[in-house]
Amino acid sequence: MREKRNFAQRTRVLVSDEVRKKYFLIYEGADTERIYFEAVDQNRDAIGINPIIELVPILRSYSEDNWSNPKKIIDRMILNLQESNTGIISYETFLNWIMEYLQEEKMLPPGRTAAQTMWARLKVLVTEHLEKTMSEPVNDLEDTLNTIAEYLQEFNNLTNDLPKIISNRAITYDSDIDKICFVVDRDRGDFTERQYWDVVQKCKENGFGLYMSNPCFEFWLLLHFDEVMNLDNEKLLANAKVTNARRYAEYELRQLLPRYSKSKYNTAELLSRIDTAIRNETMFCEDEDKIENEVGSRVGILIKEMRQ
Numbered sequence: 001m002r003e004k005r006n007f008a009q010r011t012r013v014l015v016s017d018e019v020r021k022k023y024f025l026i027y028e029g030a031d032t033e034r035i036y037f038e039a040v041d042q043n044r045d046a047i048g049i050n051p052i053i054e055l056v057p058i059l060r061s062y063s064e065d066n067w068s069n070p071k072k073i074i075d076r077m078i079l080n081l082q083e084s085n086t087g088i089i090s091y092e093t094f095l096n097w098i099m100e101y102l103q104e105e106k107m108l109p110p111g112r113t114a115a116q117t118m119w120a121r122l123k124v125l126v127t128e129h130l131e132k133t134m135s136e137p138v139n140d141l142e143d144t145l146n147t148i149a150e151y152l153q154e155f156n157n158l159t160n161d162l163p164k165i166i167s168n169r170a171i172t173y174d175s176d177i178d179k180i181c182f183v184v185d186r187d188r189g190d191f192t193e194r195q196y197w198d199v200v201q202k203c204k205e206n207g208f209g210l211y212m213s214n215p216c217f218e219f220w221l222l223l224h225f226d227e228v229m230n231l232d233n234e235k236l237l238a239n240a241k242v243t244n245a246r247r248y249a250e251y252e253l254r255q256l257l258p259r260y261s262k263s264k265y266n267t268a269e270l271l272s273r274i275d276t277a278i279r280n281e282t283m284f285c286e287d288e289d290k291i292e293n294e295v296g297s298r299v300g301i302l303i304k305e306m307r308q
Helices: 030-043 071-084 091-102 114-131 143-152 153-166 195-208 217-222 226-230 234-236 248-255 269-271 274-281 299-307
Strands: 021-029 053-059 179-185 209-212
Touching: 021 030, 030 053, 030 217, 030 269, 071 179, 071 195, 091 114, 091 153, 114 143, 143 153, 179 195, 179 299, 195 226, 209 217, 209 234, 209 299, 217 248, 217 274, 217 299, 226 274, 234 248, 269 274, 274 299
Parallel strands: 021 053, 021 179, 179 209
Antiparallel strands: none
16 A cells, blocks of 8 residues: 655645644545545535645555455555554565556556556566565565566666655654544445454554445435435345445435446535535444444544544
């Protein structure tokens, strides 16, 4: 995982000497949550987001791209923070950095196939030629990169690119100032009850914010409309398929927000109703110790925190 940021260093608010507080946002989904919070950030003044708060989305590294299990996501975030603090990184992390660099510099052909092929080659190098596991620490980044450059002959200039490969990859989280926020679904298909409680406990132990929606993020979007009060809670909790393509929560959302899709929707309509959503959320479960089995959301709590 890595942070998406516009500035390499922590900045200060111009009108005072207050240090910005970063809210690192880790999403379970690839698009729906990102679209919503990008709109929140773009309309932060109208929404009332505290000016000292900086929203910093966390992007998935290549090997984490399709993950949806919140436990895996949280465990990886904890590992990445440890690596950022110690400077000791695993082979998997280093390979992810190389993949990101190759893609950023457009050194790979476009399309998923080329990336998959490159990742497979890098894994073979580590596991078979270097006889290392992906979780083992890299003892010498420069020496390892030299070996990779020799193995990937078409990228023999990688040896000179180490500063660029490692620059700005660490997560600039300060536990005394910042907050890490997980915006995830309770979807029972993603993780078990035991994993759920492991997620809750790890968030409490590490001071992370857990902003879960049950059954899914679409329920938070439904809360922007008072019509949510007329929906069947049992159907919401089960969130079974209503059509071949859509489950109950998404189906009902489309009745209120026409042409909604997970990758494109009208955020302006939703943000104009954000106070309605926060109010309606209080009518459902907001308790992280109970939301496992009850319809509810905690995203409104996150918005209120960012307003303080």
